[in-house]
Amino acid sequence: MYTLKEQVPLSRFTTFKIGGPARLLAEPGNLNALRALYRLAHEEGWPVLLIGKGSNMLVGDGGFPGLVILTRALSKAEIKERRIRVQCGVSIPELARMAMKAGLSGLERIGGIPGTIGGGLISNAGSFGQSLGELVEEVEVLVDGEREVLRGKEVYWGYRESSLKGSTVLRASLRLVPGDKIHIEREMALWNRERRRMQPLDRPSAGSVFRNPGGESAGRIIEEAGLKGLRVGDAMVSERHANFIVNMGRAKAKDVTHLISMVKKRVEIAFSITLEEEIVYAGIFEGDEDCIAVRGAIV
Numbered sequence: 001m002y003t004l005k006e007q008v009p010l011s012r013f014t015t016f017k018i019g020g021p022a023r024l025l026a027e028p029g030n031l032n033a034l035r036a037l038y039r040l041a042h043e044e045g046w047p048v049l050l051i052g053k054g055s056n057m058l059v060g061d062g063g064f065p066g067l068v069i070l071t072r073a074l075s076k077a078e079i080k081e082r083r084i085r086v087q088c089g090v091s092i093p094e095l096a097r098m099a100m101k102a103g104l105s106g107l108e109r110i111g112g113i114p115g116t117i118g119g120g121l122i123s124n125a126g127s128f129g130q131s132l133g134e135l136v137e138e139v140e141v142l143v144d145g146e147r148e149v150l151r152g153k154e155v156y157w158g159y160r161e162s163s164l165k166g167s168t169v170l171r172a173s174l175r176l177v178p179g180d181k182i183h184i185e186r187e188m189a190l191w192n193r194e195r196r197r198m199q200p201l202d203r204p205s206a207g208s209v210f211r212n213p214g215g216e217s218a219g220r221i222i223e224e225a226g227l228k229g230l231r232v233g234d235a236m237v238s239e240r241h242a243n244f245i246v247n248m249g250r251a252k253a254k255d256v257t258h259l260i261s262m263v264k265k266r267v268e269i270a271f272s273i274t275l276e277e278e279i280v281y282a283g284i285f286e287g288d289e290d291c292i293a294v295r296g297a298i299v
């Protein structure tokens with residue numbers, strides 16, 4: 001049903017290409033296996049970390065001292081009329097392409113977000129004025145080992161947050177609207193071009209590092225503070241988009257956290273604005289070794 005691997009470097013599973021080893025790692029191929037892994041972790045007292053595409057997280061250099069579950073093989077998707085039913089590991093770009101081919105509109109603006117449905121719903125991922133949560137008709141989650149089905153309307157969908165945080169997204173159904181295939185394809189291409197123009201997609205990163213404070217653009221604020229190109233080791237504030245930190249080669253999590261604290265300090269001094277991270281910290285970071293807490297873990 002699943003295999004447990006030991007001491008697997010998590011840098012292989014994050015878009016930042018950063019992260020120490022998972023003590024244990026499993027990649028369930030179906031939802032029953034996922035639930036069985038949760039039961040096992042509970043019995044053994046292991047902390048659990050879910051990774052979709054690892055595109056919104058920074059994993060510490062000390063790795064993760066429990067069980068990492070990769071959801072990417074939970075990738076079943078089916079379309080019935082206007083509804084798309086997907087498992088949590090389905091990639092958002094894949095889903096957008098499926099919808100386009102079926103002549104369903106709704107994902108054009110967000111189809112370039114390089115994450116999974118699970119990771120995307122937890123943070124209500126969005127771009128160009130649209131977010132994933134708006135499209136949810138129903139979502140099935142696991143809370144403390146129990147399965148629950150929620151209507152989209154019962155969930156709080158905020159700016160890069162949702163009330164699903166703390167639960168495991170198993171699957172969701174999204175409601176889309178019929179549209180003209182050619183038009184949908186053109187729209188998708190347009191927004192993806194815009195994404196390529198704005199974002200440094202040629203280097204590993206975890207997307208926007210900070211939340212936009214009070215509706216202002218964190219990228220613009222960081223740029224105005226003169227921080228583009230600021231570098232610690234191989235971690236650098238992108239020259240193209242100042243809210244991105246890019247990995248120029250062999251960046252460590254400690255370089256990224258150091259750079260993040262420099263950016264926060266300088267923005268605070270320049271504009272009295274406190275930036276908050278959008279990315280999720282997971283695992284053990286330098287200085288954490290003596291603590292019991294494991295950042296980002298769902299236990």
Ligand SMILES: Cc1cc2nc3c(=O)[nH]c(=O)nc-3n(C[C@H](O)[C@H](O)[C@H](O)COP(=O)(O)OP(=O)(O)OC[C@H]3O[C@@H](n4cnc5c(N)ncnc54)[C@H](O)[C@@H]3O)c2cc1C
Nearest residue numbers: 052053054055056088115116118119120125126127169207
């Ligand atoms: C180049 C680039 C561009 C990006 N552009 C955007 C953008 O325009 N808009 C935007 O919103 N984001 C953007 N992001 C960030 C990221 O792609 C999204 O947040 C995405 O939704 C994260 O999905 P993921 O599967 O990679 O999550 P992961 O990074 O794997 O996980 C993120 C969090 O979700 C949890 N998680 C993962 N799967 C599940 C699950 N099934 N159930 C419960 N919890 C789960 C993880 O444990 C972790 O806490 C960008 C990232 C990159 C690298």
